[in-house]
Amino acid sequence: MDELIREWRDRVRASASRGESLQLRGGGTKDFYGGPTAGEILDSRDYAGVVAYEPTELVITARCGTPLADLQSVLAERGQELPFEPPAFGEGATVGGCVAAGLSGPRRSSVGALRDFVLGTRIIDGRGEVLRFGGQVMKNVAGYDVSRLMAGSLGTLALMLEVSLKVLPKPVAERTLRFELQQAEALSRLNAWGGRPLPIGASFWHDGVLSLRLCGAEAAIDAAGRELGGDVVAADEATALWRDLREHRHPFFQSGEALWRLAVPSDVAVLPLEAPVAVEWGGAQRWFRGGLPAQRVREVAEAVGGHATLFRGGDKGDGVFHPLPATIARINRRVKEALDPEDVFGRGRMYPVD
Amino acid sequence: MGERNEAPAMAQREADFSKVDRARLVEALAGALPAQCLLHAQEDLQPYECDGLSVYRQVPMAVVLPRTEAQVVAVLRICSEQGVPVVARGAGTGLSGGALPHAHGVVLSLARFNRILELDANARIAVVQPGVRNLAISEAAAAHGLYYAPDPSSQIACSIGGNVAENAGGVHCLKYGLTVHNVVRVRAVTIDGEIVEIGSRAPDGPGYDLLALMHGSEGMLAVVTEITVRLTPKPRLARCILASFDDVAKAGDAVAAVIAAGIIPAGLEMMDQPATAAVEQFVQAGYNLAAAAILLCESDGTPEEVADEIERMRVVLEASGATEIRISGDEAERLKFWAGRKAAFPAAGRISPDYYCMDGTIPRKRVGEMLLAIQGMERKYGLRCINVFHAGDGNMHPLILFDANQPGELDRAEAFGADILELSVALGGTITGEHGVGIEKINQMCSQFTTPEIETFFRVKAAFDPAGLLNPGKAIPTLNRCAEYGRMRVSNGQLPHADIERF
Numbered sequence: 047m048d049e050l051i052r053e054w055r056d057r058v059r060a061s062a063s064r065g066e067s068l069q070l071r072g073g074g075t076k077d078f079y080g081g082p083t084a085g086e087i088l089d090s091r092d093y094a095g096v097v098a099y100e101p102t103e104l105v106i107t108a109r110c111g112t113p114l115a116d117l118q119s120v121l122a123e124r125g126q127e128l129p130f131e132p133p134a135f136g137e138g139a140t141v142g143g144c145v146a147a148g149l150s151g152p153r154r155s156s157v158g159a160l161r162d163f164v165l166g167t168r169i170i171d172g173r174g175e176v177l178r179f180g181g182q183v184m185k186n187v188a189g190y191d192v193s194r195l196m197a198g199s200l201g202t203l204a205l206m207l208e209v210s211l212k213v214l215p216k217p218v219a220e221r222t223l224r225f226e227l228q229q230a231e232a233l234s235r236l237n238a239w240g241g242r243p244l245p246i247g248a249s250f251w252h253d254g255v256l257s258l259r260l261c262g263a264e265a266a267i268d269a270a271g272r273e274l275g276g277d278v279v280a281a282d283e284a285t286a287l288w289r290d291l292r293e294h295r296h297p298f299f300q301s302g303e304a305l306w307r308l309a310v311p312s313d314v315a316v317l318p319l320e321a322p323v324a325v326e327w328g329g330a331q332r333w334f335r336g337g338l339p340a341q342r343v344r345e346v347a348e349a350v351g352g353h354a355t356l357f358r359g360g361d362k363g364d365g366v367f368h369p370l371p372a373t374i375a376r377i378n379r380r381v382k383e384a385l386d387p388e389d390v391f392g393r394g395r396m397y398p399v400d
Numbered sequence: 401m402g403e404r405n406e407a408p409a410m411a412q413r414e415a416d417f418s419k420v421d422r423a424r425l426v427e428a429l430a431g432a433l434p435a436q437c438l439l440h441a442q443e444d445l446q447p448y449e450c451d452g453l454s455v456y457r458q459v460p461m462a463v464v465l466p467r468t469e470a471q472v473v474a475v476l477r478i479c480s481e482q483g484v485p486v487v488a489r490g491a492g493t494g495l496s497g498g499a500l501p502h503a504h505g506v507v508l509s510l511a512r513f514n515r516i517l518e519l520d521a522n523a524r525i526a527v528v529q530p531g532v533r534n535l536a537i538s539e540a541a542a543a544h545g546l547y548y549a550p551d552p553s554s555q556i557a558c559s560i561g562g563n564v565a566e567n568a569g570g571v572h573c574l575k576y577g578l579t580v581h582n583v584v585r586v587r588a589v590t591i592d593g594e595i596v597e598i599g600s601r602a603p604d605g606p607g608y609d610l611l612a613l614m615h616g617s618e619g620m621l622a623v624v625t626e627i628t629v630r631l632t633p634k635p636r637l638a639r640c641i642l643a644s645f646d647d648v649a650k651a652g653d654a655v656a657a658v659i660a661a662g663i664i665p666a667g668l669e670m671m672d673q674p675a676t677a678a679v680e681q682f683v684q685a686g687y688n689l690a691a692a693a694i695l696l697c698e699s700d701g702t703p704e705e706v707a708d709e710i711e712r713m714r715v716v717l718e719a720s721g722a723t724e725i726r727i728s729g730d731e732a733e734r735l736k737f738w739a740g741r742k743a744a745f746p747a748a749g750r751i752s753p754d755y756y757c758m759d760g761t762i763p764r765k766r767v768g769e770m771l772l773a774i775q776g777m778e779r780k781y782g783l784r785c786i787n788v789f790h791a792g793d794g795n796m797h798p799l800i801l802f803d804a805n806q807p808g809e810l811d812r813a814e815a816f817g818a819d820i821l822e823l824s825v826a827l828g829g830t831i832t833g834e835h836g837v838g839i840e841k842i843n844q845m846c847s848q849f850t851t852p853e854i855e856t857f858f859r860v861k862a863a864f865d866p867a868g869l870l871n872p873g874k875a876i877p878t879l880n881r882c883a884e885y886g887r888m889r890v891s892n893g894q895l896p897h898a899d900i901e902r903f
């Protein structure tokens with residue numbers, strides 16, 4: 047076993063026996079996300095590098111501290127990518143942090159979320175055991191899917207040492223179309239288009255403009271362009287738009303106000319929140335800016351069968367993530383205890399300690 | 401660190417349920433269910449004694465066929481109170497003995513949960529009961545130009561609840577994903593009789609991804625009573641290439657070459673010569689019987705897209721040494737190409753009294769190696785094996801042919817299968833891609849996982865089912881069993897699962 051892993055294992059065990067918390071951290075680009083963090087920092091960047099990558103297997107395995115940008119350039123050399131387009135939110139983003147945050151970018155609605163691409167992990171659990179779940183193959187039902195559980199667990203279940211992700215070839219071609227539409231009309235069109243076999247990769251509505259990104263074979267994009275209409279956006283402008291959207295550098299995200307993320311069924315009508323709004327994922331991800339009362343935002347989300355996250359800024363006193371129903375909360379707590387009985391990892395990051 | 405670090409007792413050894421009081425159980429169930437929803441006479445129990453892996457048979461104490469969720473809750477409460485094992489059952493097509501009854505337990509059949517509750521074309525979802533057949537969802541969605549993408553070969557019979565429990569796949573999963581990628585919500589009842597909603601119609605939910613845990617959990621965590629699936633727009637067109645190769649390794653390399661060319665075919669399946677020979681007797685799919693292996697390579701999408709992709713695939717396949725390439729000219733021909741692949745299981749049943757279907761997944765690049773090793777095993781065990789598989793996913797389905805009436809053949813078939821599974825692990829793969837561990841592969845779990853990993857699985861189970869009443873003895877081996885298996889592997893020739901009646 048690697049010297050560093052041995053050292054980390056001992057650190058986890060020591061923290062567990064002292065009842066202390068460890069803050070698992072890569073580049074710290076997602077420090078803003080989730081509840082307040084406590085405890086000593088365990089810097090994952092010391093354990094970096096791509097362990098295995100075979101383009102024809104469509105799988106890449108990397109150590110947790112590998113810079114996300116490095117992994118993406120390794121893939122790009124072979125014409126492949128992480129199709130769920132995870133946001134980096136800064137220079138230093140790591141692969142481990144990306145999986146732990148569980149965030150997906152613009153193309154999530156067409157290709158699936160980060161969790162859909164997790165194939166396997168090697169972890170250190172809260173007892174200091176090195177464990178491996180899943181693997182490097184596409185299909186695997188041996189044992190419970192503990193590796194997928196890591197996606198979005200925000201470093202509260204285990205220290206991820208390595209992760210294997212499914213990758214895909216980059217789309218052969220892309221084109222972005224622009225439509226001037228009010229939100230209600232944009233939502234209804236997005237849902238109608240969603241029911242047709244169109245190569246829609248991503249969508250973004252804000253301030254009376256719907257941008258639609260087509261991804262696929264050249265011929266398919268041409269055909270869809272004829273069917274859908276709209277104005278073609280210049281290629282470099284389009285690239286910048288989707289990148290800025292993914293990284294929250296688009297002007298909508300730039301004001302200093304609190305940012306709420308509502309995940310809702312895509313076909314839900316315009317939500318009754320008086321605040322600037324941006325819509326992604328065919329209507330399923332809706333962003334709101336401004337000092338809205340947490341209670342009100344949660345009610346609105348819940349009323350339509352969704353949930354709300356105080357994504358960035360604002361007053362975290364009322365919690366960041368949507369409260370869980372009692373039975374689910376209990377199962378969550380027990381799952382956490384199954385992997386991390388002494389609550390070593392990321393204490394309070396997901397839900398306040400009770 | 402205190403007692404929380406001890407693995408649950410169920411991780412150590414299988415619980416002893418022999419104290420279950422049958423009369424008391426049946427009485428309580430009779431009080432909670434209408435008479436026609438409860439079976440306990442020996443002759444009524446017989447049909448439930450096995451699933452699709454019929455070498456394992458066990459009659460349960462009772463079978464319940466509830467019609468409502470309230471009845472499911474009542475049954476689980478009774479079993480929980482009386483400490484009775486519960487085995488959920490969908491259509492019973494499982495191939496790993498997942499729905500094999502427990503001798504001291506209840507089989508909870510979801511067969512009467514067979515309604516599609518809602519189909520929302522605009523939102524592209526369907527809310528269905530777990531007993532609904534996989535294909536019935538696509539049939540209902542067809543009017544809206546939609547379908548449910550995962551298409552196991554058993555789709556006319558298997559239930560969507562069983563699909564969730566096994567994370568079932570199909571020939572189109574390379575492009576469209578497995579069950580876990582196409583289910584957005586399940587509603588389930590825990591062993592305590594509590595109803596939980598896991599997932600929703602929103603794209604994600606707060607807290608840990610329990611929906612991922614439910615997939616492939618083989619009825620060990622909770623009983624699913626409702627499922628919301630995502631529907632996919634039907635592609636306008638699909639065409640299929642049938643490519644022949646004079647060498648199995650070349651066919652394997654061609655699979656890698658297609659993917660290296662940046663193509664994700666809608667389906668990418670391979671059959672070896674013994675398999676094509678077997679199916680040609682059965683359905684005339686027009687396969688090239690001289691070929692060492694054939695590939696079925698499908699493209700779907702808009703007509704423009706398909707034309708483009710088919711051409712790109714043809715070029716790659718030719719460059720990879722295909723000896724013959726045929727492209728389906730119309731839908732009838734495409735279905736004919738697939739007919740042979742889909743008939744592989746029945747064909748195996750025709751050419752051999754019994755067959756045993758394996759399910760290991762390995763990295764694609766090791767497929768050739770595995771096929772060669774299997775040829776060696778055919779000699780070692782004196783049994784034939786035909787190979788059909790999801791080549792695109794590296795998910796192999798070797799079908800070991802045997803005759804259970806010939807003394808020793810079943811044991812040899814099982815030993816053959818165990819060898820294949822262990823080699824799958826050694827080649828960097830897994831013992832099961834989509835059929836589940838059930839009872840069949842439970843010993844091989846000991847080769848794939850370490851003791852602390854197995855303990856973790858039991859802890860996860862205990863998070864849902866602390867008393868270990870849901871499908872005990874399946875999917876995750878106890879540490880005792882692994883210790884015994886270790887011994888068994890040295891002392892050859894001993895029958896695994898000697899405790900279970902077999903035919």
Ligand SMILES: Cc1cc2nc3c(=O)[nH]c(=O)nc-3n(C[C@H](O)[C@H](O)[C@H](O)COP(=O)(O)OP(=O)(O)OC[C@H]3O[C@@H](n4cnc5c(N)ncnc54)[C@H](O)[C@@H]3O)c2cc1C
Pocket residue numbers: 451452487488489490491492493494495497498499510530551552553554557558559560561562563564565566567568569570571618619620622623624625745834835871
């Ligand atoms: C000819 C043939 C071809 C096949 N082809 C494929 C294939 O291509 N791909 C593939 O993936 N599989 C295939 N299978 C295997 C099988 O069809 C699948 O595993 C299927 O998902 C099982 O569904 P079922 O309803 O029959 O489940 P069952 O066999 O009844 O049960 C399977 C497991 O699910 C659990 N379960 C069932 N319902 C529930 C519920 N409501 N809640 C909780 N647990 C539940 C049971 O306890 C058991 O552990 C094939 C089988 C056959 C016989």
